[in-house]
Amino acid sequence: MSELSILTPPVVILDKSQMAENIGAVARVMANFGLSELRLVAPRDGWPQERAWATASGADWVLEGVRVFETVAEAIADLQVVHAATARPRETRQPVRTPRETARTLYDDRASGLNVGLLFGGERAGLETSDIALCQGIVTIPIDPRHQSLNLAQAVAINAYEWRATVLDAPPPNFREAEPPADGALTLGMYEHLERELDAAGFFHPPEKFRSMSQNLRVMLGRAAFTAQEVATFRGVITALSKGRGRVLARLAAESKPVDE
Structure with missing residues (x-):
């Protein structure tokens, strides 16, 4: 349990979110698993949105701390390691990992003092390839190909759960000896x-x-x-x-x- 108080969880970035209810649902699952920093990139209906608080079910501190950016590049400018959540690599060659593998990678990076984040696309269009190209890895949820529909809050919840499970169960982190990557x-x-x-x-x-x-x-x-x-x-x-x-x-x-x- 002590590790939970030492390691700051990954930042969650939502690109071009369309519905306030989905933002609130994301805040709710973030709070469930101990993540607290939420960033929005060009939300369709602006921010703040009152309906988000209704679906957050009391996770007000997440919504009250939201920061809004115009572009993904601005939202991740202070982060050194970002993993993009997408169902397919889309013409890029970054490492592709499951949420569990990603959580372990982020755990080691965060333990080494790096600022880390998880980037999620909008409900309809997902992420632009140009934004994925700014990230250091891709996280893909291994869902059954017979039914690949997964909503935004579910995707965030799976990754948030794997982060918390990793922090609770992982052996001591693999510390970096080299200079960290640029932001x-x-x-x-x-x-x-x-x-x-x-x-x-x-x-x-x-x-x-x-x-x-x-x-x-x-x-x-x-x-x-x-x-x-x-x-x-x-x-x-x-x-x-x-x-x-x-x-x-x-x-x-x-x-x-x-x-x-």
Whole structure:
């Protein structure tokens, strides 16, 4: 029981939630299993929504602490490890785990001082591939293929239960000795810096391939789990290469100038 007071549970992020009742139901199951921090990304009907309190069944502290963001990138900016809950990987190659495996991974990461979270999509459309590409793993619930309908609160409840069971039953956590990975804001800044320079160099061709190519790059680089220092080093490499390209272009322009008679 002492571990429960030591480890802060994962943050729960709901992307583009449509119904206040579902947000309240999520708050209720979070409270059931000891999770308390809920973040909303662009809720359809804004926030706060009175109907959420009715279905939260007294889990008021979860709803009162809700923070609202415009994008997933902003909502996970201070987190170093985020797992996206989705029924299928969708063109990405992050590790795919069950809720039980994910709970153990998050437990070890949280015990090592990392800020961790679970990202859930909206009731109808789920998560965008571009948002999944910002995460470090995928959590998929192994439900029976004959009936794959699972509502939002149920999905959160299963993952929240596995977290609590892991905290109560797991052996001592596996502590990291290495420097922790950079948070979401630093990582996203690196991605966008690289993409700007690659775009200027004509890498994204044809232009309609930009979205899929950039997502593949983000997933590939995300698997490396760069530390903050490694992000700074990699951005330095990008800057050096872009400046070098500028010098080459200037030299070519000078060489192409006509010689005065």
